[in-house]
Amino acid sequence: xxxxxxxxxxxxxxxxxxxxxxxxxxxxxxxxxxxxxxxxxxxxxxxxxxxxxxxxxxxxxxxxxxxxxxxxxxxxxxxxxxxxxxxxxxxxxxxxxxxxxxxxxxxxxxxxxxxxxxxxxxxxxxxxxxxxxxxxxxxxxxxxxxxxxxxxxxxxxxxxxxxxxxxxxxxxxxxxxxxxxxxxxxxxxxxxxxxxxxxxxxxxxxxxxxxxxxxxxxxxxxxxxxxxxxxxxxxxxxxxxxxxxxxxxxxxxxxxxxxxxxxxxxxxxxxxxxxxxxxxxxxxxxxxxxxxxxxxxxxxxxxxxxxxxxxxxxxxxxxxxxxxxxxxxxxxxxxxxxxxxxxxxxxxxxxxxxxxxxxxxxxxxxxxxxxxxxxxxxxxxxxxxx
Ligand code: B12
Ligand code: SF4
Ligand code: SF4
Numbered sequence: 409x410x411x412x413x414x415x416x417x418x419x420x421x422x423x424x425x426x427x428x429x430x431x432x433x434x435x436x437x438x439x440x441x442x443x444x445x446x447x448x449x450x451x452x453x454x455x456x457x458x459x460x461x462x463x464x465x466x467x468x469x470x471x472x473x474x475x476x477x478x479x480x481x482x483x484x485x486x487x488x489x490x491x492x493x494x495x496x497x498x499x500x501x502x503x504x505x506x507x508x509x510x511x512x513x514x515x516x517x518x519x520x521x522x523x524x525x526x527x528x529x530x531x532x533x534x535x536x537x538x539x540x541x542x543x544x545x546x547x548x549x550x551x552x553x554x555x556x557x558x559x560x561x562x563x564x565x566x567x568x569x570x571x572x573x574x575x576x577x578x579x580x581x582x583x584x585x586x587x588x589x590x591x592x593x594x595x596x597x598x599x600x601x602x603x604x605x606x607x608x609x610x611x612x613x614x615x616x617x618x619x620x621x622x623x624x625x626x627x628x629x630x631x632x633x634x635x636x637x638x639x640x641x642x643x644x645x646x647x648x649x650x651x652x653x654x655x656x657x658x659x660x661x662x663x664x665x666x667x668x669x670x671x672x673x674x675x676x677x678x679x680x681x682x683x684x685x686x687x688x689x690x691x692x693x694x695x696x697x698x699x700x701x702x703x704x705x706x707x708x709x710x711x712x713x714x715x716x717x718x719x720x721x722x723x724x725x726x727x728x729x730x731x732x733x734x735x736x737x738x739x740x741x742x743x744x745x746x747x748x749x750x751x752x753x754x755x756x757x758x759x760x761x762x763x764x765x766x767x768x769x770x771x772x773x774x775x776x777x778x779x780x781x782x783x784x785x786x787x788x789x790x791x792x793x794x
Contacts, residue, residue, distance in 0.1 A: 424592050430531045431492065434524045435684040436584075437577065438493030441592035442561035444479045444486050450556025450606065451477045457631065464635040466644055475551035479587055482551055483544045488592040489585055491554075491561040492528070494521060495680045497580025497668075506699065506731045508692050508716075509639065509663025510580070515686035516715045517582045521547045524684055525584060536590050547584040554583040556606070565598040565609040568629040569617035569667035573610070578677030579668045606630070610673070617667035622656040626667065638664035642727045643719060648757055648783050651793060654730050661699070661727045662716055688714055696735070699728045700743040722752040729758035733765040741768045748772045753781040760787040 424441065431439045454476060463469045475481045479489065494517065497510050511517060525545040532543050546552050555572040559565060564574035564581070571579035575598070599609045607630030618626045625636035634640040638660050641649050649657070660666075668674065691714065702710070707721040716724065725747060732740045745768065747759035756779075763772050764787070776788050 427531070427535045427592075430535065431490070431528055434527050434531070435494065435682045436492040436524070436528075437495040437682055438491070438563050438574065438581065440491045440558070440561035440563050440595045442489050442491065442557060443591070443594045444489050444587065448477050448479070448553065448556070449560045450553050453606070453631070454553055454556075460633075462627075462631070462633045462635065464640060464645065465647075466634065466640075472551040476553050479552070483587040483589065485589045486544075486587040487590060488588050488594075489552075489557050489561070490528075490588060490592070491558045491563050492525075492584040492586070493558070493563050493574065493577065493581040494584070494682050494684050495574075495577040495581055495678065496682075496685055497578065497674075497677060497680060505659075505692060505694065506661035506696055506728065507659045508661060509665055511582070512662050512715050513688055513691055515688055515713050516717075517684075518547055518549065518715070519713065520684045520686065521582060521584055525586065528586060532586070532588060536588075538588070538590065542589040543586055545584065545586040547582070550585070552585045552587075554585055557585060558583050559606065560597055562595045562597045566607045566630050567617065567671060567673070568608045568611050568615060569626060569671060570607075570630050570632045571668055571671070573671065573673050575673075575676065576678055578674035579671060580674070580677055580680065614672065616670045616672065620666050620670045622658065622666065623653055638666075643723075646723070648754065648786075649726065649730060651761070651790060654761070655734055657727075657730050658734050659731055661731050662719065662724070691716070696728060696732055696737060697740060697743060699724065700732065700740060700747065722754050725750065725752075725755045726758045729755070729762040733762035736766065738766050738768075741766055741771065744768070745771050748775055753784050756781070756784045757787045760784060761790070761792075764788075764792060 428439045458470050458473060479486050496514060525547060529540060529543055529545060532538055558572050564572045567573040572583060573579050574581050601609060623636040623638060625632050627633045638657050641653055642660060643663055702721060704721055711717045729744060729747060732744060741763060744759050744763045747755055748763055750756050760772060779785055
């Protein structure tokens, strides 16, 4: 029997273009196909990245290494992968307040793209006379090297900033992948040199992203040390932000798009229009004072349905304290002093640091006597380097 179950095995289905247009009709801006045969693109780079501990505390990436390197462990009998893109970026950040990653200004893409993938599954079933066991879809959180497969499928090319860069949409593209147990004709990659030169195929001599990164996290073209990356430090990293990176975080309260924003390829990016996006622009209207005074209730109400909710209030307050210190916001000292009494040690630690950076040390001196938590005491004692 064919891997993947008999009849539907290796047969090329009648009209792949019909499938492509039906999937585009669900709101996907890009629909590309590639074969999953041969070497897994980016596989060696991924293993070497893990070897160097560039993933930091994201242990789930290491745990899923075997699957990421072999789609057959994800869906036995898979023959093709459908790579989908949803264009989301067209709004420069509002310079006045704290800066949010652009993707955070929409309803959580995991929540909006998943139902569309579910519908895509139904389309695939009808189109190919397949069953739900013949495909598997993911957006972001699955064990699939989405950017590398997307490069092979010609969604775009890999920039020196490690982003998947589309000619039509720049890097403002969410990616999703569907593994299928049927053969689809492979679309061409952006450049035939892709296999030899996976990174920076169309970057030329430009190094704008590497030069602009405030923490030098792009340690070589296309290679990012997550432990230094502001996106990792403000979202994925759950503990105390190491002091050495705090000032480089600047105004970035959640995620970072600096290496994306400076990329000249984004000049050609079209305006986002997918029905899968729901703007939540009000988030970037919040002042730092409003953020520093959020309660569990107001946090839940404001960030409901956004990716930020997963950071939790303590993570957001941690980041807000860092931004307040970086902005020299002495007018926010009263709010920060209150946070030095917050029930979460993580918040107290960053509040203590911010108060000290802003010159308000004597205002929290009395709190120090009753402090028991090691991570907070360390902030009272630390030598300030900013
Ligand atoms: C872990 C992760 C992170 C980590 C690590 C990022 C990284 N660069 O590795 C952190 C938290 C830092 C992060 C940050 C961001 N992320 Co992220 N992240 C992921 C996740 C879950 C896995 C990525 C991964 O496996 N990284 C390991 C590296 C080695 O693999 P890679 O970057 O995917 O693949 C590269 C290498 O294989 C390389 N490569 C291939 N061959 C070779 C050969 C050589 C010699 C070299 C050097 C490299 C190389 O090219 C590939 C593309 O860069 C993916 C979703 C997924 N399932 O893939 C989303 C994903 C990559 N993230 C995404 C986004 C949007 C972001 C942010 C923009 C969010 C933000 N605004 O804060 C930033 C961008 C930072 C950046 N410049 O990469 C999108 C990217 C979309 C796109 N157009 O590229 C993805 C695909 C999620 C999605 N479904 O849309 N992310
Ligand atoms: S997201 Fe920000 S910190 Fe991370 S590599 Fe890009 S510019 Fe550097
Ligand atoms: S900024 Fe320049 S080097 Fe970086 S990805 Fe864009 S074109 Fe490539």
